[in-house]
Amino acid sequence: MQQAQCALGQPVDPTPALVPQRTTLSGRLVFLEPLETVRHAAGLWTLTRASDELWRYLPYGPFDTYEAFQRDVEEKANSGDPLFCAIIDRQTSTACGYAALMRITPAHRCIEVGHVLYSPRLQRSPEATEAMYLLARYVFEDLHYRRYEWKCDALNAASRRAALRLGFQFEGIFRQHMIVKSRNRDTAWFSMLDSEWPLRKANFERWLSPANFDSSGRQLCSLTMLNQSEDTRIRDRRA
16 A cells, blocks of 8 residues: 655755844934943933833843842843843934844744834834844845744733834734743734845835825835735735
8 A cells, every 4th residue: 555645844944043232223213222221221211210111021021120120231231141232322322222033943944033122212113123133134135034023922912013013923812821920822923035135125214205205204004015015916906
C-alpha cells in the first residue's frame, strides 16, 4: 500500500535575522534612541505622572513617587529583551513615550513590539504613528524579520484599534494567557508579515506626508482607510 504523503510548509531560507541594537532611528517628526535613565526619566515622569490610566493595561505602574518611576526606567534601560527605546519629539527634544522590541527570536525571524507608553502629548498624533513606522521599517528592512507581532489585553479596545489601524492583522484570542496585577488577561494577537510590509510602508509614508494634512493639521485620508483599501485590492486579485 502506498504511503500517504504528509503536507509540509513551504521551504524558507533559514538564515537568522539580526538582533536589534541600541541605535537611533530618525524620522521627520520624532527620533527613537536607547532609553536612558539620566536622559529620559525626568521628562517622562513630568508628562505621565498625572495620568494613571496610561498604566491600566501595563504590568507595572502607576508610580507614587519619582524615585519608584526612576528605578523602573533604569531597569528597562538595562534590559536587552525587551529592548527599550525612548520616543523623542523633534520640536521639543523631549521624551514623550517609549516602546520596546521584545520576544526577539532571530532563528525564526519573529519579533514583537510591546510595552508601548504614549504620554498624553504623544497620543493620537502623527508623531506616535511615525514612531511605529520607524520601528517596523527597522524590523523588516534592517534586521530582516519575517513576522512582526503586536499583542495586548483583549479588553484593551484602544490597543486593538491601533494594531488594525497600523496594518497588523488580527489572529485570535489566547484565553487565560496571563495574570497581570492579580487579574486574568486574555491576549489578542496581531501580526504583520514581511510580504505585507511593502504595501504597509507605502501607506505609512503616504499618511505621514505633509500633503496628507490640511492647514489645521487634520488628516485628509486616514491610515485605516489606506490599509483597508490595499487589503481589499489584494483580496480581489486573489479571488
